[in-house]
Amino acid sequence: MGESPTAMRAHRDMTTVAIALIPVGIAINYLGKSLAQAVGLPLFLDTIGTMIVAVLVGPWTAAATGLTTNIVYGLTIRPTAIPFGLVNAATGITVGYLARWGWFSSWWRIVVVGVAAAVVNTVLSAPIIVLVFGGFTGSGSDAVTAFFALTGHNILKAVLSTQAIISPTDKILSALIAAVVVRNLPVRLRSRFGSG
Amino acid sequence: MPSLSSYVPRESLVHGLHPVTKLVYVACILALAVVYSTPAPLVVLLLATCCVLLAARVLRPAVRIMSRTVLLIALFLFVVRGLAEPGGNVAFALGPLAFKQAGLDVAMLISLRLFIFVAAALTLLLTTYPPYLMAALEEKKLSPRASYVVLSTMQIIPMMQARATAILEAQQARGLDTRGSLLTRVRALFALVGPLVLGSIEGVEARAMAIEARAFLVHHRRTHLYAVATSSVDRVLMVALPVLTFAFATLRFLVR
Structure with a gap:
């Protein structure tokens, strides 16, 4: 059957277990914010x-x-979250390929993965934030963006600066948490999913 | 089982419409919001979408959601971009704070568009039961896997939220310190996320087997539990809405 290369790649990844995992992944993304609030950390933790x-x-x-x-x-x-779907997806692709290329093997490499995810996230979300939302997204980071904008930077620079501060911490911590979780999974489960 | 959604069950014309009709409506409103770039027609458009929300009897929940999300953004936009926009003439001043016209214009435009977009989206979301929406999309060739993922997520999230609360309380009962130094808090985070995620992932295998046993992967025509009906009103609207949108858009470009 004629399928686009992208669809074929997606199908290759996706066994039933993988599909059943996606809702759990989404739920963890969803709950990240509440967990951060529970420990009083001003992060998103949504990836x-x-x-x-x-x-x-x-x-x-x-x-x-x-x-x-x-x-x-x-x-x-x-x-208002819908426009950022592709940003979140791009983060997934970045981390997925880095993981496949062995970048989750040591703690320092995981930090690099976090930085890479932060860069991808920033570069892709900044234009959306500026063009669609005028620079503000209704979250805590708006105060930081406001500060930068009011001290003489144009709105794009303000958004990029905000992201540059918040995103790396957020993504590095998320990558570390993801790594710890995967390492603590029973080996049997890890191989069941595919990449392992 | 409680499922996560903003659906508000009411009896109204809009509730009875086919979900795809409502999707077409959202697309048309979005198109018009992009086409018009001055405040006056956008305000009219916003009022129109609010009238539709009123007709659907979901105006109050909609306003509540809009004030939670868009209002804050609008506030920041007016204040920050009003004050910070480079160049241009001053619209008015409050003491030492000079609000620039250009900044206020941008803020007005973006705020109106955001309100319109959310109002239109809520017209769909507040009046459509998610399984109906998914069933309707599957009729239009959406993959059943996608619809499974969305619906399953909506059911899982409340369950996991409850588990997360239980884990938080259990860990706190074991002396987990969730205040204190930054490092302590980060460690606390690991102690919360760990059990939550590990427990959930272990259930995934069982769920996968359950859906496979129900012929999940079979590429065959499915019979749906929910039959989503298309009425004559739907058929009329699905043609009328795009046509009207196209007409308004063309008018706007001709008049310019």
Whole structure:
């Protein structure tokens, strides 16, 4: 059957177990914020689930997880989250390929993965934030963006600066958490999912 | 089983419409919001979408959601971009704070568009039961796997939220320190996420087997539990809405 290369790659990743994992990944993304609040950390932590799926299964299933996370956000509480679906998906692809290329083997490498995810996230979300939302997204980071904008930077620079501060911490911590979780999974489960 | 959604069950014309009709409506409203770039027609458009929300009897929940999400953004936009926009003339001043016209214009435009988008989206989301939406999309060739993922997620999240609370309380009962130094808090985070995720992932295998046993992967025509009906109103709207949108858009470009 004629399928596009992307679809074929996605299908190759996706066994039933992988598909059944996606909702759990999305739920973990969803709960990341509440968990951060529970320990009083001003972070988003909304890609832990995507990263776990990226390491366990592969980049394209992680992309699906990321994209669907924002769709579910949109369908339930925040319609304004929908434009960022592709950003979340791109994070999944980045982390997935890095994981496949062995970048989850040591703690320092995982930090690098976090930085890479932060860069991808920043570069892709900044234009959306500026063009669609005028620079503000209704979250805590808006205060930081406001500060930068009011001290003489144009709105794009303000958004990029905000992201540059917040994103690396967020993504590095998420990558570390994802790595710890995967390492603590029973080996049997890890191989069941695919990449292992 | 409680499922996560913003669906508000009411009896209204909009509730009875086919989900795809409502999707077409959202697309049309979005197109018009992009086409118009001055405040006046956008305000009219916003009022129109609010009238539809009123007709659907979901205006109050919609306003509640909009004030939670878009209002804050609008506030920041007016204040920050009003003050910070480079160049241009001053619209008015509050003491030492000079609000620039250009900044206020941008803020107005973006805020209106955001309100319109959310209002239109809520018209769909508040009046459509998620399984109906998914069933309707599957009729239009959406993959059943995608619809499974979305619906399953909506059911899992409340369950996992409850588990997360239980884990938090259990860990705190074991002396987990969730205040204190930064490092302590980060360690606390690991102690919370770990059990939550590990427990959930272990259930995934069982779920996968359950859906496979129900012929999940079979590429065959499925019979749906929910039959989503298309009424004559739907058929009319699905043609009328795009046509009207196209007409308004063309008008706007001709008049310019």
